[in-house]
Every structure is written in structure tokens, then in C-alpha cells.
Amino acid sequence: MGIKHLAPVGVLLAATTFLGAPAQARTAGVSTIGSPAGPRGADLLNDLGGWPSGTGSLGPHARGEREPVGGSRLGERGLIVPPGVKAPPKTAAKAYVIADAETGAVLAAKDAHGRYLPASTLKALTALTLIPKLDKKRKIRPSARAVNEEGSAVGLVTKPLYTVDDLFKALMLVSGNDCAMALAEANGGLAATLADMNAEAKRLQAFDTVAKTPSGLDKPGQSSSAYDLALIARAGLANADFRRYISTKTDKFPAPKGYYEIGNHNKLLWRYKGMIGVKNGWTSKALGSFVGAAKRNGHTIIVSIMRHDGYFWEEVADLLDWGFANRGRATPVGQLVDPIPEPTPLPAPPTASAPPAVPTPGSGRNPAAAARPADEGVPIGYYVLGAGLLGGLVWLVYGLRRRFR
Incomplete structure (x- = not known):
């Protein structure tokens, strides 16, 4: 038929190829939008919890640095005091934090993020983690392992005498290691x-804290910091049961024959005006540690200390006094951060798909056209195909006329 008569076929092939292009472009577009390297890549990582909150769009890990939680100054090892105010009273503690519980403002600190053995102050995290998970009225029969746990104990026996509520009281009043295990x-x-305790520590952004025991007994790898103890105490104060346990001075505890009385080991509950409580601890390796809160004139101050080698009660009282005297007028040196918010649940998928639309009799509309979105219109490919066919027809007629001449 000659080369000139192949032109219509070429036009048709070109039109067909052109019609396939939009579908490929749409497919490629989906993968590009979904890539973290796209324009919303950093925001997408934040939405998925890829970076710590409050550290910018990429977070310190992505920038190759690690900012101290609560502010850059809290990474300093020495004493941190606001300008224009007298330094807090001296203490033998290697680390401490004084903070305003309401605002979260850290008023003064020393080696706030230094990691130390927490001793029994870790029981504050144990209680905060387990109070929401266990029914207070549930009866517990401790195992032989729990009954024989070393260190401070309330004196459990392997009988179902105790409720969860009893065990929490003894955990926080007399620092019962046997209760922690039970x-x-x-x-x-x-x-x-x-696993639950360490997850709770991460939720609170207490990243210096690693729990290896529920009692705080020394174990390699276990740690906390004065900053983290203050975070844990602040979160605990918001829980009514936690607050009730730490502020109880004396109570009755079940025994095989009746009850016996237990008393809180926190000496400031008996001595310091407005003391709410929390937890003290001591081991030969950790030395003395304490985290507590007191309320005066509608304001609550938190003090935490770690690694004190002597009698610390009077020093803690002096630090609390300094906190009450300077809250509201001292420029904060840092901040107790809020817990990481719970992720927003994804919307539930529809239970059933909608039935297909049935054309109305006599409507005269093509069902396929009715199913197409109103703004889609006629695809441009159909216009191109029509133009190609028309051009090919004209070319064919022109060629035939020349041949018969």
C-alpha cells in the first residue's frame, strides 16, 4: 500500500500510547506523595511519633544532638540558680531538683540529669504504673518468692489475706519489697x-530512668535522675489513689490473726508543715535518695535529691522552704515537661459498603456515565483518539484518490 498509507496506523498508535500516559502518571504520583522524602516528610515522621515532641520538626536525634529534657541548662552538672536570687541552702546530695508542681517550672537544680541508683524512690514509678492496672479490691496470695524478697518488708505470708489496696499502702508507707514483688x-x-514501668517512664519523658526491679533494689543497669523523680512525683500527684497512699501516716495491715499497725517512713510527714509525701530510699550502693512534695498557701513544691551520704531530712526541708520563698519570682532554669500525649486512634473502617446505585427507569442516563464523578467530564484521550481517527481517514481518502488518478 506504500509508506504514505502507513501514516494512519502511526497516528492510531500514537493516540493509543498517549491514552496510556495519564494512568502511569497517576500511579507514580501515589508513591511520590507517600514518601517521607516528599515536602511533608518531616511532618509525617512527627505525626507517626518518629521524633520526641517539643524538639522541632526533626528533633535532636535527626540533628545529631541530644538536648536535655526540660531545657539546655539542665544538662549542666553544677549548681543552676536563677539570676538575682540567693542560692538554695547547701546539701550533701550529689543531685537535686526544686520545682513548682503547678507550672512545672524548675526553680533550681544540680546535676538534674545525672544518672544514679534510685533505691526505693523507684517505688513511686511502680505505684504510678500499676495503680491504673490493678483492681484495688482484688485478693492477692503472695508467692514464696515475694514473701522472701530481701530488704525492707512488711512481712507478707503466702495466704490470701491481702487486697491490692493493702499492698499499695505497705509499698509506699513501709517500702515493702515483698509488696513490690507481689x-x-x-x-x-x-x-x-x-516492661510496663519502662514504658510509663518513656511516656513521662523520664528518659534517664531504667527499671530493672519493681522495688528499687540495686541491679546493674538500673538508674534514674533527680529530674525524672520530680517528673514521676508530679504525675503521681494527679492520681487520687497515689496521693492517698503517699500521704497516709499510719494504717492497719492484715495479719494471720487480725491486724497490726504500720507507719510511714517519710519523716517529713510528721515534721514539715503541708507535707504531702512521696518516697524516700536508701541502699549501701545508692546511698540516700528522696522525692517529696509539700503544699502551702495553695501552691505545691517538689524536691528530689539523689546520692546523699547522710541524714538528709533537714536539708530537704530547707530546700522546700527555698522553693516556696522563690516560686513566682525566680526565672525558671528549666521545665518539668508534660507526658507524651496518647496517640489519636484511627477512624474505624466502615462496617459495610454502600450498595451500587440502580438507575431510575426512564431516566435515559447511561449507568456508566452516572457512576462517573460529575467533575470528571469526558477524558481528553477520547478527543485525541477521535482527532487521530479523523486525520487518518482524511489521509486514506487522499491517498486513494491519487492512486486511482
Whole structure:
């Protein structure tokens, strides 16, 4: 038929190829939008919890640095005092934090993020983690392991005499290591409880804290900081049961024959005006540690200390006095951060798909056209195809006329 008669076929092939292009472009567009390297890549990582909150769009890890939680000054090892105010009273503690519980303002600190053995102050995290998970009225029969836990104990026996509520009281009043283990067993075991405690620490942004025991007994790798203890105490104060346990001075505890009285080990509950409580601790390796809160004139101050080698009660009272005297007028040196908010649940998928539309009799509309979105219109490919066919027809007629001439 000659080369000139192949032109219509070329036009048709070109039109067909052109029609396939939009679908490929749309497919490629989907993968590009979904890539983290796209224009919303950093925002998408933040939405998915890829970076710590409050550290910018990429966070310190992405920038190759690690900012101290609560402010850059809290990374300093020495004493940090606001300008224009007298320094807090001296203390033998290697680290401490004085903070306003309401605003979260850190008023003064020393080695706030230094990691130390927490001793029994870690029980504050144990209680904060397990109180929401365990029914207070549930009866517990401690195991032989719990009953024989070393260190301070309330004196459990392997009988179902105790409620969860009883165990929490003894945990926080007399620092019962046996109660810590019994509560861990009630929560599904030691491994599950430690996983829950460490998850709770991360939720609070207490990143210096690693729990290896529910009691605070020394174990390699276990740690906390004065800053983290203040975070944990602040979160605990918002829980009514936690607050009730730490502020109880004396109570009755079940025994095989009746009850016996237990008293709170926090000496400031008996001595310091407005003392709410929280937790003290001591081991030969950790030395003395304490975290507590007191309320005066409608304001609450938190003080935490770590690694004190002597009698610290009077020093803690002096630090609390300094906090009440300077709250509201001292420029904060840092901030107790808020817990990481719970992720927003995704919307539930529809339970059933809508039935297909049925054309109305006599409507005269093509069902396929009715199903197409109103703004889609006629695809441009159809116009191109029509133009190609028309051009090919004209070319064919022109060629035939020349041949017959």
C-alpha cells in the first residue's frame, strides 16, 4: 500500500500510547506523595511519633544532638540558680531538683540529669504504673518468692489475706519489697511489670530512668535522675489513689490473726508543715535518695535529691522552704515537661459498603456515565483518539484518490 498509507496506523498508535500516559502518571504520583522524602516528610515522621515532641520538626536525634529534657541548662552538672536570687541552702546530695508542681517550672537544680541508683524512690514509678492496672479490691496470695524478697518488708505470708489496696499502702508507707514483688506478680509477672514501668517512664519523658526491679533494689543497669523523680512525683500527684497512699501516716495491715499497725517512713510527714509525701530510699550502693512534695498557701513544691551520704531530712526541708520563698519570682532554669500525649486512634473502617446505585427507569442516563464523578467530564484521550481517527481517514481518502488518478 506504500509508506504514505502507513501514516494512519502511526497516528492510531500514537493516540493509543498517549491514552496510556495519564494512568502511569497517576500511579507514580501515589508513591511520590507517600514518601517521607516528599515536602511533608518531616511532618509525617512527627505525626507517626518518629521524633520526641517539643524538639522541632526533626528533633535532636535527626540533628545529631541530644538536648536535655526540660531545657539546655539542665544538662549542666553544677549548681543552676536563677539570676538575682540567693542560692538554695547547701546539701550533701550529689543531685537535686526544686520545682513548682503547678507550672512545672524548675526553680533550681544540680546535676538534674545525672544518672544514679534510685533505691526505693523507684517505688513511686511502680505505684504510678500499676495503680491504673490493678483492681484495688482484688485478693492477692503472695508467692514464696515475694514473701522472701530481701530488704525492707512488711512481712507478707503466702495466704490470701491481702487486697491490692493493702499492698499499695505497705509499698509506699513501709517500702515493702515483698509488696513490690507481689504486685508485679498480680500484674502478670516480673517481666511484664518491668516492661510496663519502662514504658510509663518513656511516656513521662523520664528518659534517664531504667527499671530493672519493681522495688528499687540495686541491679546493674538500673538508674534514674533527680529530674525524672520530680517528673514521676508530679504525675503521681494527679492520681487520687497515689496521693492517698503517699500521704497516709499510719494504717492497719492484715495479719494471720487480725491486724497490726504500720507507719510511714517519710519523716517529713510528721515534721514539715503541708507535707504531702512521696518516697524516700536508701541502699549501701545508692546511698540516700528522696522525692517529696509539700503544699502551702495553695501552691505545691517538689524536691528530689539523689546520692546523699547522710541524714538528709533537714536539708530537704530547707530546700522546700527555698522553693516556696522563690516560686513566682525566680526565672525558671528549666521545665518539668508534660507526658507524651496518647496517640489519636484511627477512624474505624466502615462496617459495610454502600450498595451500587440502580438507575431510575426512564431516566435515559447511561449507568456508566452516572457512576462517573460529575467533575470528571469526558477524558481528553477520547478527543485525541477521535482527532487521530479523523486525520487518518482524511489521509486514506487522499491517498486513494491519487492512486486511482
